[in-house]
Amino acid sequence: MKIPSLVSVLLLLLAPGYSACVTVNQEFPAERTISARTEFELWQALRIAVDMSDYPVGGGADSGKREIISGWKLDLAPYKGKGFRTRVLASYQPSKDSTSPEPLKAFDVTIRVEKDTNESYRSLDPSYADWKAAPDDLGTAKTIMQRVESLLGTGEI
Numbered sequence: 001m002k003i004p005s006l007v008s009v010l011l012l013l014l015a016p017g018y019s020a021c022v023t024v025n026q027e028f029p030a031e032r033t034i035s036a037r038t039e040f041e042l043w044q045a046l047r048i049a050v051d052m053s054d055y056p057v058g059g060g061a062d063s064g065k066r067e068i069i070s071g072w073k074l075d076l077a078p079y080k081g082k083g084f085r086t087r088v089l090a091s092y093q094p095s096k097d098s099t100s101p102e103p104l105k106a107f108d109v110t111i112r113v114e115k116d117t118n119e120s121y122r123s124l125d126p127s128y129a130d131w132k133a134a135p136d137d138l139g140t141a142k143t144i145m146q147r148v149e150s151l152l153g154t155g156e157i
Contacts, residue, residue, distance in 0.1 A: 029112040030141035033095050035104040036152050042107055046090055049147035053140065055088045067091040076124050083118035083129075086137055088144060111145050113137040 036042040043063050050057055050070055060069035070088040077083040088111065095106035116131040123129070 026135040027112060028136040028138040028141070029110045030138065030145045031108065031110045032145055032149075033106050034092075034109050034149060034152065035106050037104060039094075039105065039107070041152065042092060042109075042148075045148045045151040046092065046109070048151055049144050050088050050090060052147055053088070053144050055086075065091075066093065074126060076118070076126065078124055080121050080123055081117055081119055083123045084115055084134065085118070085129075085131065086113050086115045086140065088113055088141075090144070109145065109148065111141045111148075113140040113144070 034042065036045070043066075046068060047057055047061060050068055055073050056071035057068060058071055060071065062068075068088065068090040072085045072087045074085050075083060090109070090111045092107045092109040095108045097106075113136055115134045115137050117134045118129045119132050120128050120130040
């Protein structure tokens with residue numbers, strides 16, 4: 001009588017911990033309010049920053065939707081689960097609480113670097129890849145965000 005109740009109590013205690021392990025893909029975007037002279041200037045800085053980080057921009061850039069979805073950048077490795085691919089998802093909107101000086105406009109910029117790991121045993125051949133979602137790469141997202149701010153601050157745009 002005590003053993004079945006003990007088993008059910010243990011199952012109830014372990015179930016929430018197991019469900020937390022199932023959700024793997026965690027979104028970690030870098031978000032910041034950036035000031036620029038024009039929206040076009042911010043758009044160009046965002047495109048250049050993504051391109052400088054070796055992500056192919058191509059047809060995934062849509063200035064009408066104010067977003068950039070880059071192509072995948074592969075980093076293959078000879079062991080299962082060690083190779084990965086990443087891509088940039090960047091977007092911006094005019095800021096609601098604008099505190100920028102008069103000639104500048106404020107924009108809320110969000111940059112996310114989505115990451116997938118390769119779970120295939122033939123990990124060096126992309127045609128056999130078995131991509132599984134992994135937590136986002138926040139460090140790379142912050143690096144791209146800093147590049148955007150640097151391009152706007154130096155006046156190179």
